Amino acid sequence: DDLNTDAQALQALRSAVGKSALPSWNSSTPTCNWQGVTCENGRVTELRLPGAGLMGTLPSNVLGNLSALRTLSLRYNALTGPIPDDLSRLSELRAIYFQHNSFSGEVPASVFTLKNLVRLDLAGNKFSGEISPDFNKLNRLGTLFLDGNSFTGEIPKLDLPTLSQFNVSYNKLNGSIPKSLRKMPKDSFLGTGLCGGPLGLCPGETALTPAGSPEGQPAGGGAADAGGASSTKKKKLSGGAIAGIAIGCVFGVLLLLALIFFLCRKKSSSSTPAAAVEKGRDLQMAPMDMELKGQNGSAAGNGAHVGAAAAAPAVATTAAVAAAAAAKTGGATGGSKKLIFFGPMAAAPPFDLEDLLRASAEVLGKGAFGTAYKAVMESGSAVAVKRLKDVDLPEPEFRERIAAIGAVQHELVVPLRAYYFSKDEKLLVYDYMSMGSLSALLHGNRASGRTPLDWETRSAIALAAARGVAHIHSTGPTASHGNIKSSNVLLTKNYEARVSDHGLPTLVGPSFSPTRVSGYRAPEVTDIRRVSQKADVYSFGVLLLELLTGKAPTHAVVNEEGLDLPRWVQSVVREEWTAEVFDQELLRYQNVEEEMVQLLQLAIDCSAQHPDRRPSMSEVAARIDEIRRSSLGDRPATDSAGEGEEPSL
Numbered sequence: 001d002d003l004n005t006d007a008q009a010l011q012a013l014r015s016a017v018g019k020s021a022l023p024s025w026n027s028s029t030p031t032c033n034w035q036g037v038t039c040e041n042g043r044v045t046e047l048r049l050p051g052a053g054l055m056g057t058l059p060s061n062v063l064g065n066l067s068a069l070r071t072l073s074l075r076y077n078a079l080t081g082p083i084p085d086d087l088s089r090l091s092e093l094r095a096i097y098f099q100h101n102s103f104s105g106e107v108p109a110s111v112f113t114l115k116n117l118v119r120l121d122l123a124g125n126k127f128s129g130e131i132s133p134d135f136n137k138l139n140r141l142g143t144l145f146l147d148g149n150s151f152t153g154e155i156p157k158l159d160l161p162t163l164s165q166f167n168v169s170y171n172k173l174n175g176s177i178p179k180s181l182r183k184m185p186k187d188s189f190l191g192t193g194l195c196g197g198p199l200g201l202c203p204g205e206t207a208l209t210p211a212g213s214p215e216g217q218p219a220g221g222g223a224a225d226a227g228g229a230s231s232t233k234k235k236k237l238s239g240g241a242i243a244g245i246a247i248g249c250v251f252g253v254l255l256l257l258a259l260i261f262f263l264c265r266k267k268s269s270s271s272t273p274a275a276a277v278e279k280g281r282d283l284q285m286a287p288m289d290m291e292l293k294g295q296n297g298s299a300a301g302n303g304a305h306v307g308a309a310a311a312a313p314a315v316a317t318t319a320a321v322a323a324a325a326a327a328k329t330g331g332a333t334g335g336s337k338k339l340i341f342f343g344p345m346a347a348a349p350p351f352d353l354e355d356l357l358r359a360s361a362e363v364l365g366k367g368a369f370g371t372a373y374k375a376v377m378e379s380g381s382a383v384a385v386k387r388l389k390d391v392d393l394p395e396p397e398f399r400e401r402i403a404a405i406g407a408v409q410h411e412l413v414v415p416l417r418a419y420y421f422s423k424d425e426k427l428l429v430y431d432y433m434s435m436g437s438l439s440a441l442l443h444g445n446r447a448s449g450r451t452p453l454d455w456e457t458r459s460a461i462a463l464a465a466a467r468g469v470a471h472i473h474s475t476g477p478t479a480s481h482g483n484i485k486s487s488n489v490l491l492t493k494n495y496e497a498r499v500s501d502h503g504l505p506t507l508v509g510p511s512f513s514p515t516r517v518s519g520y521r522a523p524e525v526t527d528i529r530r531v532s533q534k535a536d537v538y539s540f541g542v543l544l545l546e547l548l549t550g551k552a553p554t555h556a557v558v559n560e561e562g563l564d565l566p567r568w569v570q571s572v573v574r575e576e577w578t579a580e581v582f583d584q585e586l587l588r589y590q591n592v593e594e595e596m597v598q599l600l601q602l603a604i605d606c607s608a609q610h611p612d613r614r615p616s617m618s619e620v621a622a623r624i625d626e627i628r629r630s631s632l633g634d635r636p637a638t639d640s641a642g643e644g645e646e647p648s649l
């Protein structure tokens with residue numbers, strides 16, 4: 001088989017169903033340039049003729065000759081008659097899109113031999129007969145759309161491990177939905193005589209199914225929502241349950257307060273402000289492993305140890321961070337012992353280094369540029385303190401660059417409130433963001449049944465983050481964030497996004513070596529200190545893909561081929577599998593698919609390999625805004641997070 005065979009098959013197809021339709025299919029044009037034809041390694045691998053005006057019956061022994069074909073899309077034409085048997089010869093075929101034609105007859109056995117098939121869309125035709133149990137042979141199948149045909153009888157027991165999209169609505173089916181399919185949403189079975197699962201109980205079925213059965217119905221009503229996946233409604237709790245939860249919460253908070261009170265009293269007796277400063281003078285600090293030593297050299301207080309291992313937050317008895325830093329200031333540099341404030345706080349600093357000294361510190365996490373702590377001051381206000389490592393810039397240069405970072409004051413950027421500089425310690429003080437990072441919300445704790453962010457919240461986060469980054473870019477032609485990723489998008493208590501940590505790559509010196517490979521880094525960036533606006537756009541594109549797919553780009557292997565997130569998404573979209581890339585959690589929301597597809601396209605544009613082909617950040621923000629506006633009208637009001645109301649998580 002070669003390209004010649006392919007060309008002959010295509011010509012035969014044209015004379016059978018597309019005579020007047022495919023003018024570019026002539027011998028003076030190279031086959032691979034024909035409309036709808038894609039080649040790879042000298043063979044036709046894709047044939048896509050959606051809405052091309054094809055008419056008539058597919059000829060036998062024609063398509064079967066396109067033996068390298070992977071995608072066959074003939075959707076939205078006027079094709080009639082059966083699917084030809086020789087399709088079985090297309091062993092590479094992964095996707096068939098025959099939806100919205102007038103194909104008829106049974107699904108031929110030849111289809112069930114296509115072992116590589118992942119997508120099969122036969123919706124909106126005139127197929128008849130029973131749904132064959134032989135669909136089980138297609139064990140890579142992810143999408144099976146049979147809706148809008150004339151299939152009859154019961155659905156056989158289908159057990160396809162990767163099936164995520166399934167629709168048999170509007171067929172003449174009856175009987176009980178098999179167990180393996182009951183997790184599918186109600187929309188998959190509308191307009192049929194089926195029962196069970198998301199459609200409610202079958203006659204004779206009782207509400208109480210055996211414990212642990214996957215399709216278990218909620219006891220006492222609500223059966224129609226049992227599948228849950230298609231429902232946008234929030235489940236109502238009974239008054240009693242709400243009261244119970246409220247009492248529980250109040251009790252929990254009281255207990256916590258009592259504990260804090262007790263601890264504070266203990267602490268203040270051993271650590272007065274003066275004592276803390278005094279203690280601070282004698283503090284020793286190992287470079288990576290902050291350990292506070294008392295005057296006699298033993299571990300101070302309760303063994304205040306804020307280790308490098310950031311996983312479990314540790315609370316220090318005094319502000320380990322600031323105290324340790326203060327201890328150093330008397331030394332070699334003779335620099336000022338002051339926190340330098342930015343923005344509106346510069347005129348009237350709300351706290352000073354001593355306040356930080358008295359604060360209690362807790363490790364938030366460890367990043368490439370250092371470790372972040374939460375410090376709660378005696379006034380009760382909390383700040384995030386970042387202790388930078390690997391900074392070997394000379395002082396004037398450091399101060400100049402940090403002043404540029406501090407000058408960015410914008411409502412969508414987490415403000416850098418202050419910094420502290422000494423030879424051995426560089427501390428950055430930010431507002432503390434109570435809801436943590438987008439990364440934690442998106443990926444943390446999924447297995448425990450928590451519902452991650454809903455679509456409206458995600459798209460609002462995308463817009464705010466885009467605007468925040470666009471603002472940073474607007475401050476100068478080379479101004480860039482340099483480290484856009486989901487752990488640097490932080491959230492307020494109303495789930496509003498703020499961009500954080502901008503400009504940090506400009507602060508580190510040549511000795512800096514990133515410890516982790518980042519899935520966000522643009523391909524042209526070899527030295528992370530040399531950041532650019534277009535590289536930011538790439539990283540932002542990856543962030544958008546993360547919001548859409550729910551997949552963390554830093555988990556290197558996104559699929560079995562080990563592609564990075566942008567390449568994986570592109571490969572999936574190229575195969576017309578678009579719906580497959582989306583986070584399964586998002587498929588429950590109605591009327592958002594169009595918005596998701598548009599945002600996906602934008603994300604793909606942003607993550608283009610070549611920097612010149614990426615849009616600017618202000619363009620990105622404008623496009624997200626437009627996409628959101630155009631789809632806002634389609635959405636039921638309950639879907640959007642109203643003012644002050646917390647979206648369902």
Ligand SMILES: Nc1ncnc2c1ncn2[C@@H]1O[C@H](COP(=O)(O)OP(=O)(O)OP(=O)(O)O)[C@@H](O)[C@H]1O
Pocket residue numbers: 364365366367368369370371372384386414430431432433434436437483487488490500501
């Ligand atoms: N201002 C803040 N308020 C609340 N949490 C924060 C704040 N700043 C950082 N964090 C959280 O602390 C953790 C560590 O942050 P850090 O910025 O040090 O590392 P990172 O974002 O994982 O990596 P990188 O150093 O590359 O930015 C992250 O989970 C981050 O979301």
